[in-house]
Amino acid sequence: MRLGKSLAVFGMVLIIISFSNLGGGGSGTFVGPGQYSGEWIRTGGDFYLSVEPDYQGDVVSIFVLNYDDTLKVINSTSTVNTSPIFERINVTEYEGRIQIIIPGLYSILVTSCVNETGYSMNLKPILPALPFTISGFGLITTGLILILMKKSRFLEKD
Amino acid sequence: MNNRRKSWFWLLRAELDMYYHFPWLEGIIGAFITLGTLITIGSYSRIRLRISLDDPLRHGPVQVDNYLKLLENSSMYSIFAAINSALVIIAFILPIILSFSLSESFQNGFIKTLLSYPITKFQILASKLTIAILLVSILAIIGCILPVALIVPGPKDIEGILLVSIALCISVFTISTTTVLVSVIVKTPLSTTVISSGGWILLMFLSALQPIDSFIRSALNPVMLVTDFISNVTPDLLLMDVIQILALWTLIGVTTFILSIMKFNRTEL
Numbered sequence: 170m171r172l173g174k175s176l177a178v179f180g181m182v183l184i185i186i187s188f189s190n191l192g193g194g195g196s197g198t199f200v201g202p203g204q205y206s207g208e209w210i211r212t213g214g215d216f217y218l219s220v221e222p223d224y225q226g227d228v229v230s231i232f233v234l235n236y237d238d239t240l241k242v243i244n245s246t247s248t249v250n251t252s253p254i255f256e257r258i259n260v261t262e263y264e265g266r267i268q269i270i271i272p273g274l275y276s277i278l279v280t281s282c283v284n285e286t287g288y289s290m291n292l293k294p295i296l297p298a299l300p301f302t303i304s305g306f307g308l309i310t311t312g313l314i315l316i317l318m319k320k321s322r323f324l325e326k327d
Numbered sequence: 328m329n330n331r332r333k334s335w336f337w338l339l340r341a342e343l344d345m346y347y348h349f350p351w352l353e354g355i356i357g358a359f360i361t362l363g364t365l366i367t368i369g370s371y372s373r374i375r376l377r378i379s380l381d382d383p384l385r386h387g388p389v390q391v392d393n394y395l396k397l398l399e400n401s402s403m404y405s406i407f408a409a410i411n412s413a414l415v416i417i418a419f420i421l422p423i424i425l426s427f428s429l430s431e432s433f434q435n436g437f438i439k440t441l442l443s444y445p446i447t448k449f450q451i452l453a454s455k456l457t458i459a460i461l462l463v464s465i466l467a468i469i470g471c472i473l474p475v476a477l478i479v480p481g482p483k484d485i486e487g488i489l490l491v492s493i494a495l496c497i498s499v500f501t502i503s504t505t506t507v508l509v510s511v512i513v514k515t516p517l518s519t520t521v522i523s524s525g526g527w528i529l530l531m532f533l534s535a536l537q538p539i540d541s542f543i544r545s546a547l548n549p550v551m552l553v554t555d556f557i558s559n560v561t562p563d564l565l566l567m568d569v570i571q572i573l574a575l576w577t578l579i580g581v582t583t584f585i586l587s588i589m590k591f592n593r594t595e596l
Binding site for chain 1: 361373374375376377378379380381386387388390391394395398462465
């Protein structure tokens with residue numbers, strides 16, 4: 170009964186945590202032709218991405234790549250032989266949701282094909298974070314099953 | 328042999344059913360520790376990436392190796408942070424659960440009831456120890472290690488994780504046995520909790536204090552010792568030192584458990 174209660178409490182805690190805005194934040198730097206700049210990110214699911222050049226009218230290209238493709242780009246400095254999960258070429262700004270099917274390591278790369286430009290990038294996780302929500306519900310269910318099993322055993326004894 | 332196994336099983340079940348523990352307190356502490364772990368992981372989970380065709384240091388196979396090393400280190404630091412947080416939960420909650428379980432059993436006469444069955448005093452202490460470790464380990468795994476497993480993909484150093492896990496197990500064992508010894512001597516739940524939990528938290532606090540020599544700090548906390556050794560924070564620390572300190576902690580654990588049994592055997596109930 171008590172183990173069941175503990176598991177149920179933890180399940181609730183995980184569900185609450187799945188709504189916390191962890192892993193979000195902004196960054197930015199300068200990028201020019203032949204350069205890629207961005208971040209490695211660990212993500213468990215979809216996230217919102219916004220990229221905006223510092224000067225109006227400047228254009229940037231945005232790529233979201235998986236782990237293997239990122240290593241290829243670091244090796245060859247080109248996205249030619251890769252299959253990006255997401256790409257936008259020569260855009261003046263971008264704001265939208267990036268779909269991630271498999272949790273893991275990804276990279277967001279920004280480049281400029283025209284001239285050197287500054288940009289700012291912002292990441293926001295989509296809440297609730299599904300891995301935590303699913304684990305939370307799993308624990309609550311296990312806890313409730315344990316509590317119910319114990320109760321039904323008491324009733325049988327009576 | 329079969330009867331003995333049955334009595335062990337019966338005792339463990341009785342302990343689990345009647346154990347004094349605090350689901351809400353565990354939940355609240357677990358929530359804080361999980362959040363703390365997640366914030367720490369968050370600080371390691373975003374790494375700047377810069378690739379340049381013109382700069383030979385910013386692309387090519389050497390740079391790939393550099394990033395792989397960086398990613399492995401950041402995954403490892405996240406895992407170490409989680410296991411260190413797990414130790415904080417254990418050092419705080421395990422003495423509380425064990426103190427209340429053992430000392431209350433002395434006070435309310437439950438120990439006498441148990442001894443009227445064909446079971447030994449060693450079995451009673453061992454079953455209390457097993458269930459307390461089991462409960463707190465579940466708490467630590469759910470609160471700290473599960474979040475890391477869920478959100479830290481990427482390359483990991485499996486040998487390092489194994490070594491830190493061994494250090495965590497040794498710490499848990501020693502924390503439990505010393506609490507059992509204090510419980511058997513003091514026999515009142517509140518005093519036992521204050522002495523054991525307070526003592527361990529003080530030790531964890533000292534192991535985090537910067538002015539104290541880094542070698543002494545590491546020796547006060549086996550998990551930190553192994554973490555420092557793997558991350559090369561204390562360059563003077565050799566593998567032999569780590570093995571010796573872990574062996575010393577194990578010896579302390581075994582000795583205190585033997586002393587607890589001896590004291591328990593001599594105790595008039």
